Amino acid sequence: MTVDPMPPPLPVRSVLDLPLVDGALPLAISVAGVVAAVFLAWPRGRRWHRPAALVVAGAALVPAVAAVVLNVLWRPTPDVLPARLFVWSGVALAAVLAGAVAARRGRRMTRLFVVPAVLLVLATSGVKVNAIYGYYPTPRPLLGLADPNALDPARVPHRTGTAVAPVRWVPPPDLPARGAVLDLRVPAPVSGFAARPAVVYLPPAALVAGAPRLPVLVLIAGQPGGPRDWLTAGRLAAVLDVFAASHHGLAPVVVVPDATGGTFANPLCVDSPRGAVETYLRRDVPDWIRARFDVDPDPRHWTIGGFSYGGTCALQLAVRAPEVYPALLDVGGQDEPSLGTRAETVRALFGGDDARFRAVNPADLLRTRRYDGVSGTVVVGSAEGDDVGRAARLVDLARSSGMQVRHLVLPGGHSWAVATAALQLTLPDLAARTGLLPTAPR
Incomplete structure (x- = not known):
């Protein structure tokens, strides 16, 4: 097993940013x-x-x-x-x-x-x-303090429909030093899923007049948990701000929707009596993002990712709806949706019908379908025991289906520290794939 190096630590701007892990x-x-x-x-x-x-x-x-x-x-x-x-x-x-x-x-x-x-x-x-x-990476979330990137939703720029591609965009003199974070409810007209508010990160380039048309990264949190976990435990804003600072304010628009409906709820990211989560993530969320923000509408420039439950969910969406999310980031996910054992899962959510389970199970779909054109990164912590080998087998299976998959084994266990590092390491690849390149001021 080859363990990949961790990315550089995020900057410490105050005592509240000191590492707690x-x-x-x-x-x-x-x-x-x-x-x-x-x-x-x-x-x-x-x-x-x-x-x-x-x-x-x-x-x-x-x-x-x-x-x-x-x-x-x-x-x-x-x-x-x-x-x-x-x-x-x-x-x-x-x-x-x-x-x-x-x-x-x-x-x-x-x-x-x-x-x-x-x-x-x-x-x-x-x-x-x-x-x-690694749920509290710094004292700030432990003390319950407001995120420094927080923004009043009323001040968020609305979609104009006139945005240009990032390669043609010139950063203005008043470009903010930081991106903005806000909580917004994503309506569910198709799925009817009762979701909690989503967390949205808008990079500096999205906060000025004449903002460019940016790619989209949809992230899913773990279970138990909620959307804000990517902000507090995953240090989403800090990671994206560092990336944007090196690329003239350019970074993906990141949306973290609710994929469970409650802290301890576990709908397995499928449509079931526990809620139409899959429809919510593949229909309602993308439709809302395109209608609300000046983002790149091309699905080839969209990525679905997540940690733990969210990683499994990202894999499920990539194989079930590659036309919506043709790229994925799976951090610490399982090779199949699970409530403990396969028998328990099939009995609880699929009415005991194993065929219904196989129809949504990523491993079964990867064995029977081709996924040429789908790309992604699978990340696992080196101390995750049997999950290290399970992730390696999943990567082999995905590659055999035509996927282009990058495999990273990072120091650590099943922790948010690994998820944060995975996000840092993935952003350059995402930028290269989506054409999100820095443009120097003229």
Whole structure:
């Protein structure tokens, strides 16, 4: 297995942009947490063995029960939650229980340090859990602060129908330094799908008079989750701003529609009793984008992408509707839509009819149809275990169907850090394929 290098880190413009997944800040928190854990675990009194045993038992039992509930009984996501998640949850619980013991049995001076020590261990556990998925890449989303690219929807330029191709566009002197992010509802007149608001990124070139006709990138978030995950966890605006700054404000228009209908909903990106998601993504969303923005209407300049559930969804749309999305970005997706096992999936969403499932299953379609002219990138984290081999087999299958597929194995696991890196690495290829080339001022 060859592991590809990660792209350069995104710029740090303030303390709110410091990395929380790796780097100096999480390391400092972890070191402080270890010291605090030693303080909380230090023996106090002669009969400290009994409360210590209760702390250990509670910290082990509760996460074990949670693991059974979440991974066996409830299964809110088809992906099995990793053991590290429950281990660090147990560490956090142990800190709270040990803190309670220390506050009761310790001396007065000791009690003054109990609360700060517990908070440091909780912070360390939070950093370690966050490192699994990279959901909070910086302090900004963790603190719930507004995105610096946020824009009032009323100020978004409307479609004029007079936009020119990017190669003929000349950047004006008042070109903004950043793109804009906004939340907009995408109507669903064809599908009737009850979707949450979509996230839209407009590059600097789309925010000025005489804006060029730009290509489109449709991104799908994971499950559980929602459209804003690509903005907060995936650092969508930061990645696109860096790209646009190097290309005279040019970048794709990015739309992140809702593809589930709820945080824990899982309609598998197909039309089913859980909602007509496929019709929404292949009819309603593209129609709305073309009507609302001055984008390139040529479907050859459109890309569908996503992370985890979104990666699987992107693959499904590319093989089910290549006339709409002839290019894809699949980051950490599965080789088939799944609610856990194929039997469970077929029974729950396809009425037990395996033929109906095969009609929408990418692997089956890739074996029976040709996809000449379809291109894409399949990305997987090097620490994703069996999914690394599964992604490689999917790439081979896609290539045998005529697809032109780039395969990337990036350092890391099933995390948003890998998704962010994949987006960074994919943008140059997207620009080359869609004719989105920089034009120097005359």
